[in-house]
Amino acid sequence: xxxxxxxxxxxxxxxxxxxxxxxxxxxxxxxxxxxxxxxxxxxxxxxxxxxxxxxxxxxxxxxxxxxxxxxxxxxxxxxxxxxxxxxxxxxxxxxxxxxxxxxxxxxxxxxxxxxxxxxxxxxxxxxxxxxxxxxxxxxxxxxxxxxxxxxxxxxxxxxxxxxxxxxxxxxxxxxxxxxxxxxxxxxxxxxxxxxxxxxxxxxxxxxxxxxxxxxxxxxxxxxxxxxxxxxxxxxxxxxxxxxxxxxxxxxxxxxxxxxxxxxxxxxxxxxxxxxxxxxxxxxxxxxxxxxxxxxxxxxxxxxxxxxxxxxxxxxxxxxxxxxxxxxxxxxxxxxxxxxxxxxxxxxxxxxxxxxxxxxxxxxxxxxxxxxxxxxxxxxxxxxxxxxxxxxxxxxxxxxxxxxxxxxxxxxxxxxxxxxxxxx
Amino acid sequence: xxxxxxxxxxxxxxxxxxxxxxxxxxxxxxxxxxxxxxxxxxxxxxxxxxxxxxxxxxxxxxxxxxxxxxxxxxxxxxxxxxxxxxxxxxxxxxxxxxxxxxxxxxxxxxxxxxxxxxxxxxxxxxxxxxxxxxxxxxxxxxxxxxxxxxxxxxxxxxxxxxxxxxxxxxxxxxxxxxxxxxxxxxxxxxxxxxxxxxxxxxxxxxxxxxxxxxxxxxxxxxxxxxxxxxxxxxxxxxxxxxxx
Numbered sequence: 001x002x003x004x005x006x007x008x009x010x011x012x013x014x015x016x017x018x019x020x021x022x023x024x025x026x027x028x029x030x031x032x033x034x035x036x037x038x039x040x041x042x043x044x045x046x047x048x049x050x051x052x053x054x055x056x057x058x059x060x061x062x063x064x065x066x067x068x069x070x071x072x073x074x075x076x077x078x079x080x081x082x083x084x085x086x087x088x089x090x091x092x093x094x095x096x097x098x099x100x101x102x103x104x105x106x107x108x109x110x111x112x113x114x115x116x117x118x119x120x121x122x123x124x125x126x127x128x129x130x131x132x133x134x135x136x137x138x139x140x141x142x143x144x145x146x147x148x149x150x151x152x153x154x155x156x157x158x159x160x161x162x163x164x165x166x167x168x169x170x171x172x173x174x175x176x177x178x179x180x181x182x183x184x185x186x187x188x189x190x191x192x193x194x195x196x197x198x199x200x201x202x203x204x205x206x207x208x209x210x211x212x213x214x215x216x217x218x219x220x221x222x223x224x225x226x227x228x229x230x231x232x233x234x235x236x237x238x239x240x241x242x243x244x245x246x247x248x249x250x251x252x253x254x255x256x257x258x259x260x261x262x263x264x265x266x267x268x269x270x271x272x273x274x275x276x277x278x279x280x281x282x283x284x285x286x287x288x289x290x291x292x293x294x295x296x297x298x299x300x301x302x303x304x305x306x307x308x309x310x311x312x313x314x315x316x317x318x319x320x321x322x323x324x325x326x327x328x329x330x331x332x333x334x335x336x337x338x339x340x341x342x343x344x345x346x347x348x349x350x351x352x353x354x355x356x357x358x359x360x361x362x363x364x365x366x367x368x369x370x371x372x373x374x375x376x377x378x379x380x381x382x383x384x385x386x387x388x389x390x391x392x393x394x395x396x397x398x399x400x401x402x403x404x405x406x407x408x409x410x411x412x413x414x415x416x417x418x419x420x421x422x423x
Numbered sequence: 424x425x426x427x428x429x430x431x432x433x434x435x436x437x438x439x440x441x442x443x444x445x446x447x448x449x450x451x452x453x454x455x456x457x458x459x460x461x462x463x464x465x466x467x468x469x470x471x472x473x474x475x476x477x478x479x480x481x482x483x484x485x486x487x488x489x490x491x492x493x494x495x496x497x498x499x500x501x502x503x504x505x506x507x508x509x510x511x512x513x514x515x516x517x518x519x520x521x522x523x524x525x526x527x528x529x530x531x532x533x534x535x536x537x538x539x540x541x542x543x544x545x546x547x548x549x550x551x552x553x554x555x556x557x558x559x560x561x562x563x564x565x566x567x568x569x570x571x572x573x574x575x576x577x578x579x580x581x582x583x584x585x586x587x588x589x590x591x592x593x594x595x596x597x598x599x600x601x602x603x604x605x606x607x608x609x610x611x612x613x614x615x616x617x618x619x620x621x622x623x624x625x626x627x628x629x630x631x632x633x634x635x636x637x638x639x640x641x642x643x644x645x646x647x648x649x650x651x652x653x654x655x656x657x658x659x660x661x662x663x664x665x666x667x
Contacts, residue, residue: 011593317512317514319510319514322508322510322514323510323515324506324516325477325503325534326503326507326508327527327528327580328477328500328501328503328505328533328580329500330500333532337531338516339528341518342518346516
């Protein structure tokens with residue numbers, strides 16, 4: 001008969017080891033949970049410091065006993081391979097589990113159990129938890145800024161139109177596919193601009209004029225991000241190609257451009273666009289502040305895009321250029337049909353990175369007085385009637401930004417998978 | 424005797440300070456098959472890359488089909504369209520299917536209607552026996568199949584001259600034969616060919632002339648039989664003794 005060694009589990013007594021091991025782990029978890037949620041200390045009989053270490057030690061012994069290689073039990077093998085490969089990893093596993101359990105009750109009670117969402121003024125928030133009433137009352141402001149309530153349908157309609165137009169590429173007929181790039185680079189932005197100008201700005205077709213200073217909230221985040229993304233990419237492409245050009249003038253203009261914009265902080269660019277730039281313009285020439293800001297961010301991000309795209313261009317083997325040239329393709333044909341399709345595919349992760357950074361940079365436009373989502377929060381939290389709810393606001397904004405950015409990165413993974421080809 | 428289709432006179436080329444090609448003189452008549460051999464680093468590849476100006480030469484003249492190649496040449500694309508090239512590493516476009524690889528240049532460079540280009544491509548693919556792979560992507564094919572596709576792609580431009588830059592050097596021994604077969608049948612069809620290769624069997628079978636290069640110079644240029652039967656220079660003899 002095999003001896004039952006406590007610290008050296010073997011396969012022969014696999015049932016005993018795994019059952020006793022999981023029992024120990026279970027006890028340690030129950031101890032921590034009861035401690036965190038019910039404030040009951042199950043190990044009150046132990047001296048002070050040992051009480052805190054007790055679940056950890058017990059859990060470690062338990063995991064040690066469960067660590068049997070090739071046990072033949074799929075669940076156990078999976079567990080051992082992923083979180084229980086050695087004592088150190090077992091310790092990390094336990095520490096992470098315990099930390100989550102310890103933090104959970106407080107955050108749960110603050111965010112949900114003790115939180116308030118009813119009512120429509122600060123007085124409703126009497127509990128110790130979060131005051132979601134604040135978000136509820138300010139929701140329209142967070143979404144639409146100072147845009148008049150009765151005209152919100154105009155923003156919604158404009159966005160739906162712009163999104164619908166964005167999907168045109170999917171339904172284009174086969175023989176029109178070659179104009180796809182033209183559509184997305186030139187026609188689509190122009191149409192989108194017109195839609196947003198006539199619907200959101202108004203001023204004609206019987207729609208009341210709303211100045212851009214009143215725009216704000218999440219809708220402004222979308223507008224700024226949308227135009228910057230759609231313009232900075234082609235511009236970046238131009239400078240990426242320019243930097244690799246054989247013509248010295250084009251090459252050095254591109255280098256200067258890229259190095260200039262990469263060298264200045266975005267916040268100074270925004271200040272310059274709104275404060276200094278108008279001084280250089282002729283007096284009768286007026287350009288809206290929002291347009292100036294969009295141009296500034298576009299120029300700024302284009303420099304980053306350019307370097308990302310250049311990385312993709314450089315990673316293509318020289319043979320691709322040789323082959324395209326030997327077939328009689330000139331510079332543009334070579335790049336449009338052979339080089340760029342491959343290079344852009346390679347830079348999808350890098351471009352997604354740049355775009356995500358751009359979306360998260362948009363709150364900076366607050367410094368020139370444009371209040372998009374985070375800017376509206378900053379305004380709302382200083383409202384005398386609603387002092388003291390900054391936390392709720394920032395959590396709300398974080399969730400919104402996280403959803404947007406996660407959707408974007410998911411989309412970029414999809415694109416990567418879609419255009420993946422074997423080399 | 425017709426005018427030579429390729430004429431190279433006193434051509435010199437440097438990479439930085441290093442002279443890769445020294446005083447090259449070469450005339451190739453239409454429909455001739457030339458094999459260029461020599462040790463690695465001897466400038467063989469650079470020489471044929473100069474013929475469609477993938478490399479620029481610094482001195483001397485290169486005339487291809489009546490067009491001189493120099494910085495002033497405006498329509499270099501037009502000349503390249505007349506000169507097909509096959510590379511050691513195949514250099515197929517990995518993002519396009521085999522068929523699209525073959526139709527891309529005819530459609531966009533020669534402005535051929537799409538349907539016509541596809542028929543032509545399938546025809547050429549059939550000649551190299553991979554028409555059944557037309558809708559696959561290069562990454563899904565074996566090296567030999569890829570190289571045959573590269574030959575078909577070059578032929579789809581209906582070139583007057585074909586350049587081969589060590590077409591079999593990157594292939595497994597088993598696949599070399601299928602590529603050489605395709606090249607032999609192309610040679611029998613009367614194409615003007617310049618082939619850089621170490622396949623002496625191929626040279627003996629199809630070449631009209633063999634050129635031996637070393638250290639950037641043409642050491643010996645002779646009829647195929649003459650070249651293998653009694654090579655003149657000692658360097659050639661040494662080279663042949665090592666690879667035959």
